[in-house]
Amino acid sequence: MPELPEVESLRLYLACQDLVRRTFVDISADWPGIENTEDGLGGLSGLRGRRIEGFSRVGKNLLIRLDRGVLWMHMGMTGRLAVMFPTEEPMRYARVTLYLDDERRIELDDPRRWAGVRFEESAEDALPNVGPDALDAELTADEFVRRVKRKRSPIKSVLMDQTVLAGVGNIYADEALHRAGIHPARRADRISEARLKSLFAAVRTSLLQALKYIVDHPDERGRPYVVDAYDDRMRLQRKKSATCPDCSTPLQTRKFGGRTSYFCPKCQS
Numbered sequence: 084m085p086e087l088p089e090v091e092s093l094r095l096y097l098a099c100q101d102l103v104r105r106t107f108v109d110i111s112a113d114w115p116g117i118e119n120t121e122d123g124l125g126g127l128s129g130l131r132g133r134r135i136e137g138f139s140r141v142g143k144n145l146l147i148r149l150d151r152g153v154l155w156m157h158m159g160m161t162g163r164l165a166v167m168f169p170t171e172e173p174m175r176y177a178r179v180t181l182y183l184d185d186e187r188r189i190e191l192d193d194p195r196r197w198a199g200v201r202f203e204e205s206a207e208d209a210l211p212n213v214g215p216d217a218l219d220a221e222l223t224a225d226e227f228v229r230r231v232k233r234k235r236s237p238i239k240s241v242l243m244d245q246t247v248l249a250g251v252g253n254i255y256a257d258e259a260l261h262r263a264g265i266h267p268a269r270r271a272d273r274i275s276e277a278r279l280k281s282l283f284a285a286v287r288t289s290l291l292q293a294l295k296y297i298v299d300h301p302d303e304r305g306r307p308y309v310v311d312a313y314d315d316r317m318r319l320q321r322k323k324s325a326t327c328p329d330c331s332t333p334l335q336t337r338k339f340g341g342r343t344s345y346f347c348p349k350c351q352s
């Protein structure tokens with residue numbers, strides 16, 4: 084599932100495709116029921132004639148900034164983006180195609196159709212109730228501690244709460260908690276400030292290492308290769324026989340909010 088590092092790698096990819104100042108000339112979409120929306124395109128017809136000004140990301144939300152309005156995108160479970168040349172066949176599961184004035188097109192490919200795309204008036208409209216991005220340079224460790232300390236839920240659930248901090252999902256929450264030696268079930272408001280600060284650093288280290296791994300492993304066309312949860316950028320192997328990379332104790336699992344956590348019962352307290 085695309086998490087912050089995967090979405091940031093898509094943003095970096097789009098940012099270096101020479102797309103700024105290109106204009107959308109047409110749109111097509113293939114989603115169940117989209118023909119029943121007002122414009123037959125789920126509101127995306129408003130993109131026609133809009134010019135691209137840049138690419139932003141908050142958490143797992145990708146924003147294409149336009150001369151008027153923004154295009155919000157979320158990759159869901161299996162979404163990915165590619166900039167295609169006219170000679171190239173559409174991707175197999177192209178759900179939304181944005182045609183550019185230089186004959187290239189941006190395709191959103193998504194076998195499972197859980198990705199989302201919306202044309203909005205402003206970034207604020209596109210991102211209600213989203214907390215600061217985990218890699219936001221203006222987000223300090225003190226502010227992270229303040230936001231987390233307000234919560235009485237298990238720290239694992241708090242890390243995944245996108246209104247507290249945007250961009251940390253199930254896998255990177257586990258990676259960061261292991262790195263910081265904090266048990267996922269520990270109540271957020273009862274963790275010391277010093278330990279929360281080390282958790283904040285661990286979140287960033289985990290995300291940045293994963294981003295580097297993804298950027299260093301592009302596919303044959305230079306597009307971000309969206310890796311699954313089992314490759315060697317991860318400290319914790321997410322499978323039954325997995326052991327702790329530091330002490331070799333078998334990892335335990337437990338569910339928080341329906342998502343399975345992997346943790347070391349010896350190193351995390």
Ligand SMILES: [Zn+2]
Nearest residue numbers: 327330347350
């Ligand atoms: Zn251990």
